[in-house]
Every structure is written in C-alpha cells, then in structure tokens.
Amino acid sequence: xxxxxxxxxxxxxxxxxxxxxxxxxxxxxxxxxxxxxxxxxxxxxxxxxxxxxxxxxxxxxxxxxxxxxxxxxxxxxxxxxxxxxxxxxxxxxxxxxxxxxxxxxxxxxxxxxxxxxxxxxxxxxxxxxxxxxxxxxxxxxxxxxxxxxxxxxxxxxxxxxxxxxxxxxxxxxxxxxxxxxxxxxxxxxxxxxxxxxxxxxxxxxxxxxxxxxxxxxxxxxxxxxxxxxxxxxxxxxxxxxxxxxxxxxxxxxxxxxxxxxxxxxxxxxxxxxxxxxxxxxxxxxxxxxxxxxxxxxxxxxxxxxxxxxxxxxxxxxxxxxxxxxxxxxxxxxx
Amino acid sequence: xxxxxxxxxxxxxxxxxxxxxxxxxxxxxxxxxxxxxxxxxxxxxxxxxxxxxxxxxxxxxxxxxxxxxxxxxxxxxxxxxxxxxxxxxxxxxxxxxxxxxxxxxxxxxxxxxxxxxxxxxxxxxxxxxxxxxxxxxxxxxxxxxxxxxxxxxxxxxxxxxxxxxxxxxxxxxxxxxxxxxxxxxxxxxxxxxxxxxxxxxxxxxxxxxxxxxxxxxxxxxxxxxxxxxxxxxxxxxxxxxxxxxxxxxxxxxxxxxxxxxxxxxxxxxxxxxxxxxxxxxxxxxxxxxxxxxxxxxxxxxxxxxxxxxxx
Numbered sequence: 105x106x107x108x109x110x111x112x113x114x115x116x117x118x119x120x121x122x123x124x125x126x127x128x129x130x131x132x133x134x135x136x137x138x139x140x141x142x143x144x145x146x147x148x149x150x151x152x153x154x155x156x157x158x159x160x161x162x163x164x165x166x167x168x169x170x171x172x173x174x175x176x177x178x179x180x181x182x183x184x185x186x187x188x189x190x191x192x193x194x195x196x197x198x199x200x201x202x203x204x205x206x207x208x209x210x211x212x213x214x215x216x217x218x219x220x221x222x223x224x225x226x227x228x229x230x231x232x233x234x235x236x237x238x239x240x241x242x243x244x245x246x247x248x249x250x251x252x253x254x255x256x257x258x259x260x261x262x263x264x265x266x267x268x269x270x271x272x273x274x275x276x277x278x279x280x281x282x283x284x285x286x287x288x289x290x291x292x293x294x295x296x297x298x299x300x301x302x303x304x305x306x307x308x309x310x311x312x313x314x315x316x317x318x319x320x321x322x323x324x325x326x327x328x329x330x331x332x333x334x335x336x337x338x339x340x341x342x343x344x345x346x347x348x349x350x351x352x353x354x355x356x357x358x359x360x361x362x363x364x365x366x367x368x369x370x371x372x373x374x375x376x377x378x379x380x381x382x383x384x385x386x387x388x389x390x391x392x393x394x395x396x397x398x399x400x401x402x403x404x405x406x407x408x409x410x411x412x413x414x415x416x417x418x419x420x421x422x423x424x425x426x427x428x429x430x431x432x433x434x435x436x437x438x
Numbered sequence: 439x440x441x442x443x444x445x446x447x448x449x450x451x452x453x454x455x456x457x458x459x460x461x462x463x464x465x466x467x468x469x470x471x472x473x474x475x476x477x478x479x480x481x482x483x484x485x486x487x488x489x490x491x492x493x494x495x496x497x498x499x500x501x502x503x504x505x506x507x508x509x510x511x512x513x514x515x516x517x518x519x520x521x522x523x524x525x526x527x528x529x530x531x532x533x534x535x536x537x538x539x540x541x542x543x544x545x546x547x548x549x550x551x552x553x554x555x556x557x558x559x560x561x562x563x564x565x566x567x568x569x570x571x572x573x574x575x576x577x578x579x580x581x582x583x584x585x586x587x588x589x590x591x592x593x594x595x596x597x598x599x600x601x602x603x604x605x606x607x608x609x610x611x612x613x614x615x616x617x618x619x620x621x622x623x624x625x626x627x628x629x630x631x632x633x634x635x636x637x638x639x640x641x642x643x644x645x646x647x648x649x650x651x652x653x654x655x656x657x658x659x660x661x662x663x664x665x666x667x668x669x670x671x672x673x674x675x676x677x678x679x680x681x682x683x684x685x686x687x688x689x690x691x692x693x694x695x696x697x698x699x700x701x702x703x704x705x706x707x708x709x710x711x712x713x714x715x716x717x718x719x720x721x722x723x724x725x726x727x728x729x730x731x732x733x734x735x736x737x738x739x740x741x742x743x744x745x746x747x748x749x
Contacts, residue, residue: 319471
C-alpha cells in the first residue's frame with residue numbers, strides 16, 4: 105500500500121516529461137507552430153480580470169495562439185507562485201503576469217526565464233529584471249491629464265474645484281494630483297483648486313468630506329476623486345445636497361461601482377482604461393516577445409486592432425485612459 | 439452637580455466651536471449639509487454608546503469597527519438577495535450578537551484580557567471580510583436607502599432612532615438592576631460579587647449589547663447610501679472610544695454617563711468640518727483630535743488624584 109503513493113508522483117513526472125518532449129518537438133517543427141501563453145491574473149474571480157480575459161481570448165484567436173488563463177480564486181501571492189511553477193513544468197512559451205506581490209513573484213518569474221520561458225507583466229509590475237516588458241495600462245501623467253481635461257470640459261474651464269484623495273501620503277495618488285495641478289496651471293488658468301481632502305479610502309469619509317466642501321465652498325464647480333471609493337462617496341454627498349449636475353463629480357474608479365450615479369446624472373465621468381483592451385494588448389505583447397518580434401529598445405508596437413502604440417523604455421503603453429459616461433457605461437460590467 | 443462637570447465642559451467647548459463657525463463660516467449651518475453631516479455621524483454615536491458600556495464595565499472592545507463592517511456586509515448581502523429590509527436588519531443584529539457573545543465568552547468566562555481577545559477578533563473579522571469581499575463595493579437594491587422613504591424622512595428616522603437609543607440606554611443604566619450592575623462591576627468586581635451581582639454574566643451581557651449596538655449602527659450606516667463598503671467600519675473603534683473618553687467615561691471603569699458621549703462625539707467629529715469651513719489644511723485634524731483626547735485623559739487623572747486625596 106505504501107509504495108503506490110511514492111511511485112505515483114514519479115510516474116506522473118515521467119508522463120509529463122515525455123509529453124512535454126512531445127510538445128516541444130511539435131512546436132520546434134516550425135510551420136504551424138502554436139504558441140502557448142499563460143495569462144496570470146491577480147484573482148480569477150474578479151470581474152476586472154474576467155474582462156481582461158475576454159480581450160485576451162480575442163487576441164489569442166487573432167494570433168492563433170493557445171491561451172491558459174489561471175490564477176488564485178482570491179488574491180493570494182503564494183498561489184500565484186504555484187501557478188507559475190506549474191507553467192514552468194508544463195513548458196509554456198510565454199507567461200504574462202499581473203503581480204500581487206512584486207518581490208514574491210519575481211523569484212518565480214526569474215526561474216521561468218532561466219527555463220527559457222519569456223515573461224511579460226501587465227496591470228501590476230514585477231521587478232524589472234524578472235520580465236522583458238510591462239504592459240502599462242496608464243501612466244501617472246496620462247491619468248492626471250485626463251482627469252483635469254475632463255473636469256475642465258465639464259465645467260467649461262472655469263471655477264473652483266476640489267480633490268478627494270486616498271491619504272495625504274499615498275505615493276500614486278500624490279503623483280496623479282501633481283499632474284492634475286500641472287495641467288491646470290498650464291491649460292486652465294480660470295480654474296482653481298481649493299482643497300485636497302483625504303478620505304482614507306473610505307466611501308463614507310469621502311461623502312462627509314464632500315458634504316463639508318460643498319458648504320464651505322458655495323461656488324464649487326467640480327469634485328475630482330482620485331481613489332475609487334471616493335467617487336461614489338462624493339456623488340452621494342452631491343446628491344444629498346441637492347446639487348446634482350450643478351457640481352460635477354468625476355474620478356478614477358470602476359464603472360460597476362458608479363453606474364447608478366452616472367445614470368442618475370450625479371456623476372458625470374469615470375476615468376479608467378478599457379480593461380478588455382488591456383487583456384488584448386497583453387496577449388499581443390506576450391506573443392510578439394515569444395516570437396522575437398518585440399525586442400528591447402523598440403519604441404513602437406503594432407498591437408493589432410489597437411493600432412500602433414508607444415513604448416517608453418520597457419513599458420508598452422495602452423494609451424490615454426478611457427472616460428466612461430452616461431452614454432457608454434452600460435457596455436461595461438467590471 | 440459636580441459629577442457632570444466633564445460633560446458640561448466638553449459641551450461648552452463644542453458650543454464655542456459652533457459659535458466661532460457661526461461667526462466665521464455661517465455656511466456651516468445651512469440646513470441640508472447640516473442634516474447630512476449630523477445623520478452621517480449617528481452610526482458612530484451608536485457605536486460610542488456601546489463602547490461606553492464596555493468601558494464603564496472596566497473592559498475594552500477594539501473589535502467594534504470590524505463588527506460594524508461585518509454586520510453591514512451581512513445586512514447588505516441579505517438585502518441584495520431580495521429579502522425585505524426587516525430581515526436584513528434582523529440578520530445584522532443576530533450577527534452582531536454572536537460576535538459580541540464570542541468576545542463575552544472569552545473575556546467573562548475564560549478570564550482572558552479584553553484587549554487581547556478583541557484585538558484577535560478584530561483582525562479575524564477584518565481579514566475574513568477582505569478575503570471574502572475583495573474590497574469591492576456592494577451595490578444595494580433600490581428601496582434600501584432611507585428605508586425606502588424620502589431623504590428627509592430617512593434622515594429623521596436615523597437621527598430619531600439614535601436619540602431614542604441614547605434616552606433609553608441612559609434611563610436603563612440608572613433605573614434597572616442590570617444597568618447599575620455594570621457600574622458596580624466596573625468600579626470593583628469583587629465587591630459587586632459580594633453584593634450578589636454576577637460579574638461574569640454582567641460582562642458577557644455588556645459584550646453582547648455592544649455587538650447588537652454595532653449591528654444597529656451598521657444598519658443606520660447602510661441606509662444612508664445605495665452601496666456598502668466592506669471596510670466601512672475601519673477606524674470606527676478609535677472614533678468611538680475617543681468620543682466616550684472625551685465625554686467623561688472613565689477609562690478605569692465604573693464612572694461616566696452615556697449622555698456625556700454625545701458632546702464627546704460631536705466635539706471630535708466636528709473638528710474636521712470646522713477646519714474645512716475655516717479653509718485650513720486637513721493636516722491639523724488628527725493633531726487637534728489627539729490634543730482633545732489628551733486633555734480629557736489628563737483631566738481624568740487629575741480628578742482621580744483629587745478624589746483619592748479627599749477620600
């Protein structure tokens with residue numbers, strides 16, 4: 105009885121090894137070789153990554169590649185490493201990972217590289233030496249500019265506005281705010297930023313802060329929330345104050361969390377990237393890297409239906425963030 | 439009369455803050471934002487009433503924020519599944535009572551220190567929620583916000599219910615045996631036991647009441663918007679404990695009135711709105727709140743010294 109469990113893994117390893125040799129000989133035989141791409145989400149149940157997968161499948165179909173989509177059920181860095189290990193023994197051609205824990209997964213990704221597997225990252229980067237390219241959904245400046253441009257478009261480029269941020273110390277939100285300020289100074293001299301208020305990533309606090317801003321600055325024309333719980337929080341405050349439409353609400357967030365307010369006309373714009381396009385581009389980049397078509401030093405990438413996209417250093421840029429409005433928000437379910 | 443001096447001095451400080459707002463920024467008192475502001479502070483008030491009970495009984499409960507989040511999510515999920523709001527409220531209360539009972543069991547009957555027990559349960563509930571809900575906002579069906587009434591009616595219900603709880607609990611603390619037992623256990627558990635009070639049962643009851651109050655507070659928060667955030671109770675414990683302490687609930691137990699919690703909470707909760715209306719940067723908020731708490735604790739220590747000299 106005892107010998108079976110001991111022999112079994114050995115036996116399975118043999119089978120795997122044999123079948124892998126089979127695979128490899130097939131792919132290296134040229135002609136109709138089929139790429140195998142492993143797409144690793146932070147969590148596979150999350151609607152955001154499910155939407156990513158949709159775009160990824162589209163690209164895989166376009167390219168005639170085989171796509172493996174697997175990840176932790178709930179965000180779990182250890183489980184991500186496990187899946188990378190599995191893909192290494194399976195011998196996929198390229199891995200595209202959205203990293204939950206930057207340092208944790210980099211070791212596993214480097215191991216994959218040593219095994220001859222190409223690695224790219226998307227959504228959240230690994231250490232730079234653990235991958236060849238990062239598919240960057242939006243630069244800090246891209247987000248800041250888009251938020252400011254949208255706010256200006258909504259207010260006619262005039263009047264006071266306030267910002268709701270996560271915390272006064274969060275590095276990424278501070279970067280966005282920096283670019284919002286720069287953009288305002290450069291392009292919209294008739295607009296004035298009156299306050300930056302932290303909401304501690306709490307929707308309820310964002311609501312309270314906005315309520316206060318509305319009565320403390322009666323001429324306020326717009327509220328920009330740069331953290332996702334802040335957008336519905338600000339919207340609820342504007343709605344309760346009876347100022348829907350009068351004070352514009354916009355910010356960075358998920359369409360699904362803002363749909364109701366956008367349709368009611370309380371929130372005018374939600375800024376984010378098109379998540380489906382992120383999945384599409386990731387697979388395009390992964391395939392090009394695996395086939396040697398995309399190499400370090402490139403400054404441009406032809407991403408199929410997305411057209412030519414810019415490369416900054418080793419970041420492939422998805423481009424300008426997308427603005428979700430009343431007109432288009434129904435088409436998105438992440 | 440002397441017993442109430444703390445409550446009055448906090449109320450006076452609050453009055454002074456309001457007066458300066460009236461002069462510098464009369465916008466503060468516009469009806470609609472004022473109503474929204476007060477309504478949004480009611481859930482913290484209800485939690486603070488609960489934690490006042492806990493502190494009077496000479497215990498502490500830092501899991502109340504996590505309990506609040508958990509009850510909110512449970513109520514939200516029940517409501518989102520299409521069941522009536524009443525069922526959601528009952529589910530929240532049951533959930534709060536259970537979490538409170540667990541704390542009570544460990545503290546009262548196993549004799550474990552409440553700070554350690556509630557730290558453990560706080561982390562457990564918080565992380566469980568994070569794993570379970572992944573930090574996403576939960577969309578509620580229509581007819582939940584403001585109990586399906588108009589905004590004005592809903593706000594009136596929330597404020598009215600909180601006022602009712604305050605009046606009821608204050609009365610009970612003075613006029614029924616269980617209420618007086620909480621004071622007795624908090625001042626001297628051994629003496630209380632000799633006087634025929636069961637300190638374990640009292641402590642257990644206090645933690646269960648805390649859970650139920652956290653649940654009621656969560657419901658009052660739930661009805662204020664069409665979405666619920668699974669981390670909505672984060673930081674609630676500090677707000678509530680600070681309000682209780684500033685409001686004159688002695689951190690060493692046995693003393694303080696629930697009425698004091700009201701000016702305590704109002705003073706602390708209005709530091710931030712006041713800063714906004716004075717057009718001052720938000721950096722000062724936590725520093726000023728901290729200063730108020732230190733003043734309260736120092737006053738406490740001073741009072742105690744005076745008392746022990748006199749006695």
